[in-house]
Amino acid sequence: MSVTITIPRLETERLILRAPGPQDFDVFAGFYASDRAKFVGGPLDREGSWRMLAMEIGHWHMAGFGRWIVTPKSGDNAGETAGLVGLFAPEGWPEPEIGWDLFDGHEGKGYATEAAIAARAYAYDVLCWPTAISLVKPANDGSARVCQRLGCTRDDDFDHPRHGTVQVWRHPAPDTLVNGGMEAYS
Amino acid sequence: MPVSIPVLETKRLILRGPAPEDYPNFKSTFTSYRARFMGGPLNDYETWMLYAAEIGHWHIRGYGMWMIHDRVTDKPLGMAGGWKPAKWPEPELAWIIWPETAGQGYALEATHAVRAHLYRQHGWETAVSYVDPKNLDSIRLAERLGAKKDGAARTIDGNDIVFRHPAPTALFGSQIEHGIEMEIANYADPLFKPKGMPID
Numbered sequence: 001m002s003v004t005i006t007i008p009r010l011e012t013e014r015l016i017l018r019a020p021g022p023q024d025f026d027v028f029a030g031f032y033a034s035d036r037a038k039f040v041g042g043p044l045d046r047e048g049s050w051r052m053l054a055m056e057i058g059h060w061h062m063a064g065f066g067r068w069i070v071t072p073k074s075g076d077n078a079g080e081t082a083g084l085v086g087l088f089a090p091e092g093w094p095e096p097e098i099g100w101d102l103f104d105g106h107e108g109k110g111y112a113t114e115a116a117i118a119a120r121a122y123a124y125d126v127l128c129w130p131t132a133i134s135l136v137k138p139a140n141d142g143s144a145r146v147c148q149r150l151g152c153t154r155d156d157d158f159d160h161p162r163h164g165t166v167q168v169w170r171h172p173a174p175d176t177l178v179n180g181g182m183e184a185y186s
Numbered sequence: 187m188p189v190s191i192p193v194l195e196t197k198r199l200i201l202r203g204p205a206p207e208d209y210p211n212f213k214s215t216f217t218s219y220r221a222r223f224m225g226g227p228l229n230d231y232e233t234w235m236l237y238a239a240e241i242g243h244w245h246i247r248g249y250g251m252w253m254i255h256d257r258v259t260d261k262p263l264g265m266a267g268g269w270k271p272a273k274w275p276e277p278e279l280a281w282i283i284w285p286e287t288a289g290q291g292y293a294l295e296a297t298h299a300v301r302a303h304l305y306r307q308h309g310w311e312t313a314v315s316y317v318d319p320k321n322l323d324s325i326r327l328a329e330r331l332g333a334k335k336d337g338a339a340r341t342i343d344g345n346d347i348v349f350r351h352p353a354p355t356a357l358f359g360s361q362i363e364h365g366i367e368m369e370i371a372n373y374a375d376p377l378f379k380p381k382g383m384p385i386d
């Protein structure tokens with residue numbers, strides 16, 4: 001009765017979105033140990049990072065969706081573990097979220113936006129989400145800019161017991177996106 | 187790394203991978219004082235994240251914690267299995283029984299089965315259990331399983347006692363194994379009424 005879920009693989013112009021796995025741990029732990037993780041529940045020690053990675057994998061089995069590891073298709077960083085982007089809805093979340101973390105050295109290339117568009121198209125077209133939000137901690141200006149690029153607008157803030165006050169950004173509804181964004185992944 | 191979690195069966199129990207529908211029982215224990223020896227009580231968010239991590243553990247390590255069910259009614263009774271997050275010095279044999287089902291030997295029966303499985307199918311040559319020194323039920327269960335305090339082994343953080351289980355060669359076919367199976371058979375006997383304080 002335990003359901004085995006296959007985590008889908010998505011492709012965008014420059015990126016592959018694949019299932020997270022043990023091979024991602026060192027990069028993942030490096031990111032979560034760094035100051036850059038302060039907007040996403042970090043910094044965490046290796047133990048905390050390990051449990052976080054296990055949780056990200058288990059999320060797929062609990063919710064039927066989750067976050068993907070983003071890897072560039074070509075170039076100097078081809079195949080590297082560049083980020084974690086996708087759909088996130090643990091218990092206590094205000095609504096299912098589209099979230100993104102880019103690991104060290106992979107910022108500033110538009111990867112978060114490109115991967116989030118694919119994740120949003122998957123949420124709308126495959127999972128039939130009627131709406132989607134993204135949560136951004138105050139002062140995380142980089143993430144707020146990604147929200148703006150994705151066409152999101154601000155909703156009321158949300159208070160989370162662990163993460164404190166976070167901004168809620170609402171994505172454009174499925175019917176306002178051309179073809180539901182279907183062209184964003186293949 | 188998709189993994190298929192084997193189903194283990196014992197006299198009274200069926201052990202399967204942790205599934206989303208078994209989460210409510212996990213939550214009621216881990217948000218309660220009952221979880222005080224396992225890093226709890228946790229809030230709803232932390233509890234959900236931990237349960238998801240229990241599932242992810244299987245995919246990272248290839249083993250993990252099984253959900254214990256009554257093989258007749260399918261009721262979830264607790265969890266037992268192998269557990270090794272990043273800072274654990276060695277793979278742990280771990281168990282937890284939901285409060286309303288304690289005292290019937292389920293943890294003994296389940297842990298005995300998963301220990302044999304991890305020894306035989308995963309090649310474990312030893313196993314430890316990290317126990318809070320105040321968790322008397324778990325200390326008693328470790329001892330009933332034939333484990334002994336190992337003062338030389340590394341602890342997780344100095345606040346736990348390490349119990350080392352008999353190695354496969356010292357366990358299989360031994361008097362310890364026979365004694366455990368006798369005890370389980372007693373619990374499975376409908377006429378058996380345990381005396382004294384409840385034990386897991």
